[in-house]
Amino acid sequence: MPEFATLEYENLNSVVYAALCDALMQGRFQPGDRLKIRDLAEQFGTSVTPIRDAILRLANDEAITFRSPRDIRIAGLSEARYREIRAIRVRLEGLAAETAAQVATSADILALEQILRENEQAIADGDRLKGTQLNQAFHFMLPQIAGLPVLTTILRRLWLQMGPHISDAYLAGGRAMIDHHYPVVEALKRHDSPAASMAIVDDILLGGKPILDRIAHGEEREARRA
Amino acid sequence: MPEFATLEYENLNSVVYAALCDALMQGRFQPGDRLKIRDLAEQFGTSVTPIRDAILRLANDEAITFRSPRDIRIAGLSEARYREIRAIRVRLEGLAAETAAQVATSADILALEQILRENEQAIADGDRLKGTQLNQAFHFMLPQIAGLPVLTTILRRLWLQMGPHISDAYLAGGRAMIDHHYPVVEALKRHDSPAASMAIVDDILLGGKPILDRIAHGEEREARRA
DNA sequence: ACGTCAAAAAAGATGCATCAAGTATCTTGT
DNA sequence: ACAAGATACTTGATGCATCTTTTTTGACGT
Structure with missing residues (x-):
C-alpha cells in the first residue's frame, strides 16, 4: 500500500x-x-x-x-508535455541511479531482484495491472535506495500525470518494459554509477517508446477528428 | 506579479x-x-x-x-534536504539552460540582460527583497525561454521550500549572487549549451554557498541547544 | 513560588446549507 | 414536428455550525 x-x-x-x-x-x-x-x-x-x-x-x-x-x-497529456516529462525523468532518475549505485547494500539488490522476478511472473501471467505496479515499484526503489525523498515526491507527481496514459501501452510494450531493468541491477552490484545511469536512461527512452507512440497517435487522431 | x-x-x-x-x-x-x-x-x-x-x-x-x-x-529544511534540492536543481536547471541555449532569441537575451541590470541596481541600493526577486526571476527565465512548463512548476515548488531559508543569506552573498549569471547569458548568446549548463551549475553551487552555510549553522546551533 | 489539574478557549476537521452559473428538460406556440 | 423560451436540475464555491482534540489559563494546594 x-x-x-x-x-x-x-x-x-x-x-x-x-x-x-x-x-x-x-x-x-x-x-x-x-x-x-x-x-x-x-x-x-x-x-x-x-x-x-x-x-x-x-x-x-x-x-x-x-x-x-x-x-x-x-488531465490530458500533449506529446510535447510527455517529451518534457521524459527529459526530466532522464535527469532525475539518472541522478537517483547514480546515487543508488554508490550506496546500495546487498539487501537493496535482493529487493530489486525480487521485484524483477515478480514482474517476470506478472508478464508471463498477462497480468497488466500487476506488471504496471511492479514496473513503478522498481523505478521508485532507486530514489528510495539513494535516500532522496524530494526526488521521490517529484517523480510521484510526474507518474500521476502519466498514469492515465500508460495503461494500454503496456501490452504493446510487453517484456521490453523490464529488459532494461537488469543492467540497472548489475550496475548497482558493481557500484558503477555511470552504467546505472545509462541503463535507467535506456529504460526510460526505449522502454517508454510505446507510450510516446500511443500519445502521439492519440493526438493525431484527435487532430483528424477536428 | x-x-x-x-x-x-x-x-x-x-x-x-x-x-x-x-x-x-x-x-x-x-x-x-x-x-x-x-x-x-x-x-x-x-x-x-x-x-x-x-x-x-x-x-x-x-x-x-x-x-x-x-x-x-x-516547513523546516534540514541540511541533507537542502543538499538534495540543490542536486536536483543542478540537473533540472542544467537541462533548462541547455535547452534555452539552443532556442534563445535576441529578445530573450535582452530580457535577461535587463534583469541583470536591475539586479545590479538593487544590490547597489542594498535592496535585499528586490535582489532576491530578480535573482529568482533570472532563474525562472531559463525554463521559460526553453519552453519547459513542467520543469518550471517543479522549480517553483523547490523555491517555495527554500524561500523561508534564503532571506538573510542574501546579504552575506552580496554580489556573488549574480556573478555567475553573466557567463550564462554569454553562453546563450553563442548557443553554447554545455557552457550554459556549466555556468548555471556554478551559480547554484557557488552562489548558493552562503545559504548552505546558514542552514548548516542553524542545525548545529539547534543541536547544541538540545 | 512552584507544580498540578481542571475548566475554558482555540483551532483544525468534517458536514452541510446556500449560492450562482451552467446544463438539461419540458412546455408552448406556430 | 420544431424551435424558443422558461423551468428545473446539476454542480462547484463559499460560508458557517459543530465536533473533537489540543493548548492555554488560572485557581488551588503544597
Missing part, C-alpha cells in the same frame, strides 16, 4: 487522496474522464469536504484539471 | 495561494512560523474555506507542514 500522505497524521482527505493517486497510477482513469465531487463523496462514504480537499491536491499536482468552474477532469 | 494559479479561472483559493506563495518566495515567513486559518481568513477578508484550500495546496507542495492536527507551520 503506497504511502502518499504528505500529512503526518491520518485524515479523511489523505485517505481519499491516496486512493485517487492509486487509481491514477494504475491507469484506472482515462484522460478526460469527469469527476464529480458529490459522486465521489457517496463512493467514499464521506461528506464533500474531504473529497474537495483531495481533488484540490490532485489539481495542484496537475494530475486533474478544472476545465471550467464546474467541470473537473483527468 | 507571478502567476501561480494551477486553476484556469480565478478563485478565492487561488488568490490566497498566490499571495502566500509570493510571501514564501520573498522570505516573509520564517521556518517554524505558525499559521492560523482563522487569522488568515480575517487578513484576507474571506471565510476559512478558501484559506484551508490554499494551505492544503501549500502542504501538498511541502512548503508548510502539519506538525500535529492543529499546528500548521512553515
Whole structure:
C-alpha cells in the first residue's frame, strides 16, 4: 500500500487522496474522464469536504484539471508535455541511479531482484495491472535506495500525470518494459554509477517508446477528428 | 506579479495561494512560523474555506507542514534536504539552460540582460527583497525561454521550500549572487549549451554557498541547544 | 513560588446549507 | 414536428455550525 500522505497524521482527505493517486497510477482513469465531487463523496462514504480537499491536491499536482468552474477532469497529456516529462525523468532518475549505485547494500539488490522476478511472473501471467505496479515499484526503489525523498515526491507527481496514459501501452510494450531493468541491477552490484545511469536512461527512452507512440497517435487522431 | 494559479479561472483559493506563495518566495515567513486559518481568513477578508484550500495546496507542495492536527507551520529544511534540492536543481536547471541555449532569441537575451541590470541596481541600493526577486526571476527565465512548463512548476515548488531559508543569506552573498549569471547569458548568446549548463551549475553551487552555510549553522546551533 | 489539574478557549476537521452559473428538460406556440 | 423560451436540475464555491482534540489559563494546594 503506497504511502502518499504528505500529512503526518491520518485524515479523511489523505485517505481519499491516496486512493485517487492509486487509481491514477494504475491507469484506472482515462484522460478526460469527469469527476464529480458529490459522486465521489457517496463512493467514499464521506461528506464533500474531504473529497474537495483531495481533488484540490490532485489539481495542484496537475494530475486533474478544472476545465471550467464546474467541470473537473483527468488531465490530458500533449506529446510535447510527455517529451518534457521524459527529459526530466532522464535527469532525475539518472541522478537517483547514480546515487543508488554508490550506496546500495546487498539487501537493496535482493529487493530489486525480487521485484524483477515478480514482474517476470506478472508478464508471463498477462497480468497488466500487476506488471504496471511492479514496473513503478522498481523505478521508485532507486530514489528510495539513494535516500532522496524530494526526488521521490517529484517523480510521484510526474507518474500521476502519466498514469492515465500508460495503461494500454503496456501490452504493446510487453517484456521490453523490464529488459532494461537488469543492467540497472548489475550496475548497482558493481557500484558503477555511470552504467546505472545509462541503463535507467535506456529504460526510460526505449522502454517508454510505446507510450510516446500511443500519445502521439492519440493526438493525431484527435487532430483528424477536428 | 507571478502567476501561480494551477486553476484556469480565478478563485478565492487561488488568490490566497498566490499571495502566500509570493510571501514564501520573498522570505516573509520564517521556518517554524505558525499559521492560523482563522487569522488568515480575517487578513484576507474571506471565510476559512478558501484559506484551508490554499494551505492544503501549500502542504501538498511541502512548503508548510502539519506538525500535529492543529499546528500548521512553515516547513523546516534540514541540511541533507537542502543538499538534495540543490542536486536536483543542478540537473533540472542544467537541462533548462541547455535547452534555452539552443532556442534563445535576441529578445530573450535582452530580457535577461535587463534583469541583470536591475539586479545590479538593487544590490547597489542594498535592496535585499528586490535582489532576491530578480535573482529568482533570472532563474525562472531559463525554463521559460526553453519552453519547459513542467520543469518550471517543479522549480517553483523547490523555491517555495527554500524561500523561508534564503532571506538573510542574501546579504552575506552580496554580489556573488549574480556573478555567475553573466557567463550564462554569454553562453546563450553563442548557443553554447554545455557552457550554459556549466555556468548555471556554478551559480547554484557557488552562489548558493552562503545559504548552505546558514542552514548548516542553524542545525548545529539547534543541536547544541538540545 | 512552584507544580498540578481542571475548566475554558482555540483551532483544525468534517458536514452541510446556500449560492450562482451552467446544463438539461419540458412546455408552448406556430 | 420544431424551435424558443422558461423551468428545473446539476454542480462547484463559499460560508458557517459543530465536533473533537489540543493548548492555554488560572485557581488551588503544597
